[in-house]
Amino acid sequence: MWTGPGPTGGDRAPGDRPAPESDFTPGLGSYVIGLTLAVLLTAASFTVARYGLVWKPGVPILLVVLAIAQMGVHLVFFLHITTGPDNTNNVMALAFGTLIVILLIGGSLWIMANLNHNMMPMDEIMKRQR
Incomplete structure (x- = not known):
């Protein structure tokens, strides 16, 4: 029997992991944490923009900081871009x-x-x- 490249063969690309079993829960925790952080950051942005809780000249700066944090959450938790x-x-x-x-x-x-x-x-x- 031929065991060359293919789904059952021994040839894999660098960084490829074997196909996981049908259980999808191990990676689900990362997505739930990312979703929770994204929702909290979005709610914080709307709160900062809507209500006068922050000194007026500081609002744009805080919104930029929250936007950068939101981008970081998306990159790490959803796109899985890490420094590995x-x-x-x-x-x-x-x-x-x-x-x-x-x-x-x-x-x-x-x-x-x-x-x-x-x-x-x-x-x-x-x-x-x-």
């Missing part, structure tokens, strides 16, 4: 994606900040339209 040896590629892809997002936001803010400086004055625009 099997997840090196996932962490590198996440870091690259984060770099791209930072460059896009930074470039957009830089363009918008300099756009007003590079625009023609309004009175000169009005003169040319006549």
